[in-house]
Amino acid sequence: MSIILSHLTLILFWLISIVHANTEKTIFLGPPAVNIPSAHPTLDDLHVDVLTPTNSAIRTHLNAQFPNVTWPHGKATWLILDDLVQGQRYEVRVCWAATQPTAFKINTYDLETVFETPELISELSGYSWSRQSPEIEDGSRSKPAKSIQAASSERQASVLFLQILTAADYYTMDKALMKHVPPVYVDIILDPFVLNVLPRSLLPTVGYIVVVSIMSWFVARSIGTWIRVIAAEPSSEKKMQ
Incomplete structure (x- = not known):
């Protein structure tokens, strides 16, 4: 049994090493629930993607750029992690193809930290404005059901902001690729721990x-028993002779 457990441990480490390939992740605990007000502006007015334990994966493109003085870790993308459970451990993974060499940095912030930090709220505001389409700005497109419900009443929820910094991590003689970094195709996954x-x-x-x-x-036990039976047969024949 100890041999089987050793093999099981090796397989688990092998699986973990596979998961880490082309994957960046962060592990965190669900924060205490806070009051989400119904008065505008609400979190829905930010128009950023939302991940929850029941809607836990998004496949999308993230804008990237080479690190510079303004963006030392690349371009920022913001999401909201909603419906978390206080004290529960979670993992957020960003998975991408090896054909797009990219460096990711993932941070989580509670609402208070973001709203009280000028650099973060300014960055979030800029990203939010970049997500505003003409249809949203002039009000011609209706809000999703979740937004309407959120605006109708206050709620208590464990919520975090997720910041993903995306930096191009390659060098090429292609001047176009060096000047205009293509978006990175990724899967963003929220994975609760059991x-x-x-x-x-x-x-x-x-x-x-x-x-x-x-x-x-x-199976190994049956094979071992069968081998012992076969090995004992010649000895029995010699004794009879």
């Missing part, structure tokens, strides 16, 4: 490994 120990997305993999390990133990 019992604050294991990311929820790894449960099927761990279950599969456990089942295979148990079956392997029974």
Whole structure:
């Protein structure tokens, strides 16, 4: 059994190493719930993408640029992490293709920190304005159901801002690519931990490994018994002679 556990540990480390390939992540705890006011401007008025434990993945393009004095870690993208549970551990992963060499830096901030830090609120405001389409500005497009509901009543929620800094991490003789960095195609995933120990997305993999390990133990035991029986047969024949 100890051998099986050793193999299981090795497989888990191998899986973790695969997950880390082309992946940047941050781990954090859900903050205490705060009062989300109904008066405008609300969080919905920011028009940024929202991740929740039930709507936990977004596939999108992130604007990137080479680091400079203004953006030492690249271009900033903002999201909202909503419907969290206080004290629960979460993981946010950004996954991208190896064909787009990129360096990511991921930060989480509570609402108070962002609203009381001039640099952060200015950055968030600029990103929010960049997300405003003409239809939203002139009010010709209706708000989604969640926005209407949020505006109708106050609520208590555990919420964080997610900041993703995206920097191009390559050098090429192609002047166009050096001057105009293409957006990076990514998956952004919010992954709650089960019992604050294991990311929820790894449960099927761990279950599969456990089942295979148990079956392997029974098969190995049967094969061992069969080999011992075969090895004992010549000795029995010699005694009879």
